[in-house]
Amino acid sequence: MNPDTTTTTTSTTPPTSTACPAEQPATTQPATELSAEGLTLGYDAAPVVQDVSVAVPPGRITVIVGANGSGKSTLLRGLARLMTPRRGTVLLDGQDIARLATKTLARRLGLLPQQPLAPDGITVADLVGRGRHPHQRWFRHHTDADDTAITAAMAATGITDLAERPVDELSGGQRQRAWLALALAQDPDVMLLDEPTAHLDLTHQVDLLELLTDLNATLGRTTVLVLHDLNLAGRYAHHLVAVKDGRIAAEGPPADVLQPGTIESVFSLSCAVIDDPLTGTPIVLPRPPSGGRRAG
Amino acid sequence: MTARDTVVVHAARGTVALRLSRRSALLTSALWLAALALAVASLGLGEFDLRLADTLRVLGGGGTLIEYDVVVRDRLPRTVTGLGVGAAFALSGAILQRIAANPLVSPDVIGVNAGASFGALLVMTVVGGAGASLVFGALAGAMLTSAAIVLVALNRGLNGYRLVLVGIGIAAMLSSAISYLLVRAEYHQVLSAASWLTGSLANRGALHVTIIVATLAAAVPVLLVLGRHLRVLELGDDLARTLIGGAHRIRLALIITAVALAAMATAAAGPIGFIALVAPQITRRLLAGRSAALGPAAATGALLVTGADLVARLLFAPTELPVGAVTGVLGAPVLLYLLARANRIGHTG
Structure with missing residues (x-):
């Protein structure tokens, strides 16, 4: 095992290009049916x-x-x-979702339920980060891919400045953007x-x-x-x-x-x-x- | 984007990447240190007073035979049991509160502790058992009660509020069943049962230490692996099921762990009230902006029980109060506050 390197990550304003990677639909892989x-x-x-x-x-x-x-x-x-x-x-x-591995489905399919309720007092960044759950393991909580996805999701929904605010203090519109950012951070198909x-x-x-x-x-x-x-x-x-x-x-x-x-x-x-x-x-x-x- | 005070530890070429909240880590260490300091202090305090240096000397193997007897054989089991049951109740409360997304869904409020008490009391008075058989009584009582609560409350999915209401109803039924057992019991049984039912750390021995240490030793690994799912489980059933593979099984495993923790803590020290309810709430406020993580919650519980027991022993010395009487005085206002708040905002998130 390597000697552990400790990195302290501080919040930075992301480059806007992360939010809008391309003008055209991303055609690297075909959209999911x-x-x-x-x-x-x-x-x-x-x-x-x-x-x-x-x-x-x-x-x-x-x-x-x-x-x-x-x-x-x-x-x-x-x-x-x-x-x-x-x-x-x-x-x-083309694959029956009932037969897909539950973990695979958790990465591929995102849901924003009606009127979700955020745990009391948690911050926007914390909420959005929870969308990365299906990509994490118990010994690997946080990778650069997680950071990139969370930053991009908050930038795309325009809530970067609200990152450290408690979700309960947001207006209805801001709160819905935070939930949408959670679903975006999950990066489902x-x-x-x-x-x-x-x-x-x-x-x-x-x-x-x-x-x-x-x-x-x-x-x-x-x-x-x-x-x-x-x-x-x-x-x-x-x-x-x-x-x-x-x-x-x-x-x-x-x-x-x-x-x-x-x-x-x-x-x-x-x-x-x-x-x-x-x-x-x-x-x-x-x-x-x-x-x-x-x-x- | 990482939350402000987060430290990410990378190791083994990126296969391991642990995220720690600096505030949470500091808080957990500080709380555990405070709990241990109180525990060591409590070992020296009482009718037979010892100075701190003497206490540490005795713990290190020195001291006279009398000092050893008082500190190690008499007071140490009580202190260790206190730390253990505090942590166990707090863990149980934190897990259940977060899964139900409702601070009132704590083992002491919804009747899990009452179920454990009833089971243990049944063994104590009717079967005439003591010691290890109480453990089975408490565990069976808590598990059956929890299963009953869930079955009655289940109606197209679990709803936090229905769980609280059904739990309070079942707790009321159990409390009258407990009264019935006490009426039927022999006089000497009633005396020890009454003290035990308030939650007491008096006369703890190797058996109680074993119960709670073994329980924590079994539960902690489970929580280290499954605990991380709580941050998604507390977002509600739909999101939990879309974000976790096998959410149902993970949730069930966590609920069983939480109920077992509360049951075994009750078996070891009686149903000490309000720790499971209050400790996660205090933790959440100390952590500002995060959910009640399990590590700091356990430390808070240990600190609360150790502190409350010290107060119970010293306040009216030489008369000793059961620790549950002190936690009740401290915890009841918190329960009232949560109930009032729930009423105002329509939910208890």
Whole structure:
């Protein structure tokens, strides 16, 4: 054994290039494919997700939408192997995730749960560092790769300056960025996010989704999120999946899925759809019951 | 990016890279030194007073026969048992609190200690056993109680709050069962049981030392290997399962270790209250910005029990209080504070 060398690492501001390694999607290795085949999931007698087959486009952002209780979060949990399928399989690059070694899956698949709760009083840097767990062993806690990943994740989410602040003292938007940084530090091939914008105000919702879009453009990582807001889903999704009663009602580019007829059947909402004058993406306008103006 | 006070030790060409928090390492050493200093001081204090130099001389093998008898045969087992059970209760509390992400999920609050007490008391009064058989009673009682708590609280996954509420309910049932046992028991049994039930370090001997030292010797290696997973387990079930391969098995192993630690500490010294609850909370605040690491938590527990026992022995000397009476006075306000805080913010993170 070598004589131990003790290195004291002090926090330094990372070079910005670490955050954005390339303008183009990183093409060193192809993006990971995630798909479900005949997937049936449930807690009790009645299945929540029934016979769902879906192929998530590799390297793109897929958004799952659906009414409350439609099974969209359950579908996401099934894709993350948090639920054992009653029937069917989830495939990661063609391999059944039920048969993948748990440690392998922990490095390849990242999840940001709905409303995660940070341990009392811990700092942002500590929280983000925990995302490196699957890459560490009990005799190897910390490597240069860990440092690089943590620094890059905090820079990419713009929270480098908050590193030593307690997570409980952050605003809602900052806190969600810290959790996202944890998932980025894990450096998974596929990232699953369950309603990452819940309980954020509109500014911070847009902020977070822009950040995810940028990250997707630079890193080309397969990303799946559950969202409630159809207009934001329409703006930020490359691929949209509409879930109704545990089955896929429609999927495709947002402009194809967000049609008045589809929305009416999936959400029981009568509406009109117009083009967003700013982005050209679809905007869903719920129709007032009277069919006309409500005021003035 | 490494947290500010972190030291990374590299060895063996990068195959070993240990990360240590300087603050945590310093704190652990300081707390252990303080606990040991108190322990040595307590060896010299009492009806038969010795100066520090004399105590150390006796420990080194010198001194008169009487001094040896008082320090090594009478007081040393008590002191070592105190240090050991303090560490064991604190470790148990730190593990359970972090896994449940709830400071109220401590073995003393949710009834694990009560289960161990009931098991030991059953052996003591009904079977008429003593010594080693108490250990089995305590262990069986604690394990069965924990299994019952988890089974009742289980409902699509474990929830910290349900665990606390079910645990408090089961602890209440056990306390009436304990009362029943005491009513049925012989008078002389009741006297020793009552002192034992408060948590007492009086009249400890080689058996108690063996129980707690063997328990720690078995538990510490497990915690050295599995303890690091706590930093992910405390992030909640979903993240734990995505970030750890085999999270369920690791969590179960840690829970069993924590319950065994509390059970054996109870077997050795009775259910000394509040150490498991308070020690990790103190540690967390001393570590500022980190979770309650196991090393400093164990040191805090050892220091608390040794200090409390010293107070219990000296405050009303020559009458001696059970150590549990002192930890109760110190710990109850902390429990009230945590409960009040939990109520205000809606969770007890």
